[in-house]
Amino acid sequence: MNWPRAMLTDSGGFQMVSLLHLADITEKGVTFQSPVDGKPMLLTPEESIQIQNRIGADIIMALDDVVKTTITGPRIEEAMYRTLRWIDRCIAAHKKPNEQNLFGIVQGGLDPVLRDICVRGLVERNLPGYAIGGLAGGEDKDSFWRVVAQCTALLPEDKPRYVMGVGYPLDIVVCSALGADLYDCVYPTRTARFGTALVPEGVLKLKHKAMAEDTRPIDPTCSCMVCKNYTRAYIHCLVTKDAMGSQLLSYHNLHYMLQLSRDLHSSIIEERFPDFVRGFLQKMVNAECERSRKERDS
Incomplete structure (x- = not known):
């Protein structure tokens, strides 16, 4: 790839959620039905680590048993304890501990007792870093932030703390305030494909008719190539009929996140x-109040 900076690879565990209708999870591993030819494929903790060893990323993730946070009952506890058992298999299979940093993943759903057990179990194993998994799956913000706060409070301060699957700007700012360090999400490019730009006030939907004659840049305060060279009206014209629109918005959104x-x-x-957090939130709150006022007036 010729990427000159740090790289992280995931373990394949999230596919237990995203491809649940094609997967069978057992203590041995997870068996996927290939979406290409329908053949079964077994992914074990050992195989996941071996693949990531071959890829050579700087940070590699343990295979965990992932369930949606909206699921309740004994399945949450089963997945948490299996995640702890699998981390030992991942550690044993890891052939490059001096070159690649293996992170464990905290599971336990929204249950504070299960999260506590998982955090303490992973910390006992003295890993190079830790991830907080199983969130951003439909739970309310209060529950999501509560779990992040609980986990970061218990995880070592001198090691990276990574909230998986989180990419909304608001969540990144809040989770950073709670002590998190790393994030990953497809949100900037996925929302661009739907014609939406990220701006300090929240989001700007370029497909709206109001954008058709707006000659301003997406964000007048942004220095990216898109904001310097294209108007909202031009991108509005593109996003309704041409892939170039989503490419330009992806460029802008990634610049915004960086x-x-x-x-x-x-x-x-x-x-x-x-002061940064207060300023960030104030822009969003003011913009939301202005949108609400316009809706009332109309």
Whole structure:
């Protein structure tokens, strides 16, 4: 890939949720039905690590038993304890511990007792870093943030803490305030494919008719190539009929997320993070109030 910076690979565990109708989960591993030819494929903790060893990423993830946070009952506890058993198999299978950092993944749904057991079990294994998994699956924000706060409070402060599958700007800012360090999500490019741009006030939907004659850039404060060269009206014309529109929005959205990350990081280093959070939230709140006012007036 010629990517000159750090790289992370996932274990395949999330596919237990996204391809649940094609998967059979047992203690041995997860058997997937190939979406290509229908043949069964077994992914074990050992095979997951072996694949990631061959890829050579700087951070590799343990195979965990993932369930949606909206699921309740004994399945949550079963998955959490299986995740702890599988981490030992992943550690044993890891052939490059001095070159690649194996992260364990905290599971336990929205149950604080199960999360506590899983966190403590992983910390006992003294891993290079830790992930908080099984979130951003439909649960309410209060529950989501509560679990993140609980896990970051228990995980070592001197090791990376990674919230998996999280990419909304608001969630990244809040979780960073709670002590998280790493995130991943398809949100910036996925929302671009639906004609939506990320802006400091929240989102801007370029498919709306109001954009058709708007000659302003997506974000007047943004320095990206798209905002320097194209108007909202031009991109509106593209997103309704041409793939180039989603490509331009993807470029802008990734630039927005990179700039947000830089600003967030520098605010922490310069010890002005509380002011950064207040300013970030104030822009969103003011924009939401303005949208509500316009809706009432219309």
